[in-house]
Amino acid sequence: MSFPPPGRDFYGRLPFDPMVPPPKPARVREVTGGTRKNRAATEKARKYQREEVVELARRRHLLDVDDLEGEEMEHILETARSFSEVMRRPIKKVPSLRGKTVVNLFYEPSTRTRLSFEVAAKRLSADVLNFTASTSSVEKGESLKDTALTLRAMGVDAVIVRHPAAGAPWLLRRWLDVCVINAGDGMHAHPTQALLDLFTMRERLGGLEGRTIAYVGDILHSRVARSGFKACLAMGMRVIAVAPPTLLPSFVPPGVEVQHDLDEVLPRCDVLYILRIQKERQTEGRFPSLQEYVSLYQLNMERLGKARPGVLVMHPGPMNRGVEIASEVADAPHAAITSQVAAGVAVRMAVLFLLLGSGEGGV
Amino acid sequence: MGFVPKAKVMEEEDIRRVVRRIAHEIVERNKGAADLILLGIRTRGVPLSERIAKAIADIEGVEVPVGRLDITLYRDDLHTLGQPVVKETYLPPDMDGKNVVIVDDVLYTGRSVRAAMDAIIDFGRPATIQLAVLVDRGHRELPIRPDYVGKNLPTSREEKVKVLLKEVDGEDGVLIGYEE
Numbered sequence: 001m002s003f004p005p006p007g008r009d010f011y012g013r014l015p016f017d018p019m020v021p022p023p024k025p026a027r028v029r030e031v032t033g034g035t036r037k038n039r040a041a042t043e044k045a046r047k048y049q050r051e052e053v054v055e056l057a058r059r060r061h062l063l064d065v066d067d068l069e070g071e072e073m074e075h076i077l078e079t080a081r082s083f084s085e086v087m088r089r090p091i092k093k094v095p096s097l098r099g100k101t102v103v104n105l106f107y108e109p110s111t112r113t114r115l116s117f118e119v120a121a122k123r124l125s126a127d128v129l130n131f132t133a134s135t136s137s138v139e140k141g142e143s144l145k146d147t148a149l150t151l152r153a154m155g156v157d158a159v160i161v162r163h164p165a166a167g168a169p170w171l172l173r174r175w176l177d178v179c180v181i182n183a184g185d186g187m188h189a190h191p192t193q194a195l196l197d198l199f200t201m202r203e204r205l206g207g208l209e210g211r212t213i214a215y216v217g218d219i220l221h222s223r224v225a226r227s228g229f230k231a232c233l234a235m236g237m238r239v240i241a242v243a244p245p246t247l248l249p250s251f252v253p254p255g256v257e258v259q260h261d262l263d264e265v266l267p268r269c270d271v272l273y274i275l276r277i278q279k280e281r282q283t284e285g286r287f288p289s290l291q292e293y294v295s296l297y298q299l300n301m302e303r304l305g306k307a308r309p310g311v312l313v314m315h316p317g318p319m320n321r322g323v324e325i326a327s328e329v330a331d332a333p334h335a336a337i338t339s340q341v342a343a344g345v346a347v348r349m350a351v352l353f354l355l356l357g358s359g360e361g362g363v
Numbered sequence: 364m365g366f367v368p369k370a371k372v373m374e375e376e377d378i379r380r381v382v383r384r385i386a387h388e389i390v391e392r393n394k395g396a397a398d399l400i401l402l403g404i405r406t407r408g409v410p411l412s413e414r415i416a417k418a419i420a421d422i423e424g425v426e427v428p429v430g431r432l433d434i435t436l437y438r439d440d441l442h443t444l445g446q447p448v449v450k451e452t453y454l455p456p457d458m459d460g461k462n463v464v465i466v467d468d469v470l471y472t473g474r475s476v477r478a479a480m481d482a483i484i485d486f487g488r489p490a491t492i493q494l495a496v497l498v499d500r501g502h503r504e505l506p507i508r509p510d511y512v513g514k515n516l517p518t519s520r521e522e523k524v525k526v527l528l529k530e531v532d533g534e535d536g537v538l539i540g541y542e543e
Contacts, residue, residue: 082433
């Protein structure tokens, strides 16, 4: 037998190739006991099932939601629910990741994502290193690769990366033999945000299948929407993108309905997901004036009145009160914005635990 | 690998009697059921703890609070597991000063009980922590001793003990066998 196995690298992984999607793990089926006659068949199925479970644990990265099959997403959300219980304990800390080191590698400013990952890692007893580009050797011109190799030499177990360039986490995965978690890359993907949004919706609405979510606002520049589209579609939701044509990307995934008129969409939605209008976009000429955007797309009390009674209002933060969302709406009982923050910690604990807590994580 | 049964060492009737005896012993040791809390370790400790609570209710007429404990997060062998599944833990509020009885199906190395004690101490400071098990099969690796034992079952390390409970497996019984 040759080592490494054909087609695998030294660590048993498939080589990186952006054109080849990662292998989808086979579905884990329920294997029940049987009579003596078909016991052999049952045993064979059990063995097969165990190998699949090992396959799940072997993937040590979370780069985007399409890395995850529906059932893995389900598993993360279920685990997150158990972790949200940990957060209600008097001692909010469990020893599962004792001795593991997690690095927050942040090349972009961020409060809630970085804090959320930090809290999540600390509640699992992992050690957290915070790296902020503005206070590090990056200022002196160190490249991403050299920074990554430095971290590898220090023996970290996981790198949580936020980078202004789309694809940076994929590069890191190629250079590092540790677990890489994407905390937002450029305008591309933000998988943990999508997962925490699913978690929040599921806790507040019950089921997700057949529900309708409208993403409203700057979809063009939003990695939250890009990952959110995929995650919501995978859970069987109907997805509507509502924005002026200048704030829509040239490609939206099949299955996403595109609309320009918010008032028409309102009565059909279970969830209104409001995206931030970034300050720098306001002067870019994407819309004639901020007042016009506000009058057409701001979610205010009047528009909330036209929506379904139990509609859920979500926002990934930070909010521009008075721009994309009116201040009263942000404080209304419909708003799940603080639940999203709480869900973020639980979901990130689940992701870190599932990637680092099992056998393959500590290599 | 799969479980191949060799002999059935306890029947439904035996389990029923043992649960009743343990309930009596718990009440006797703690002089009543006033400050008791039962904590079942997932998976099979949970239905057992509920059965013991029911038996105590029959004996003393007191509803004993029952909690469920998932010890996955406290295990010392996490790195050997494939994909761990974390279930929800529910502990009754305010365990300070109470007598907590951990309930599990099989006592073997003692490592689950160590993990359970760590978890309990994260929730509060009980007056005492006691341990009730349906089967004690020996081979302890930690200095842990049960307070209430359903049946002492001398085994070899190669053997496996499997407890079946109606709530989980559809039938009651204790099997001894081996992994194939």
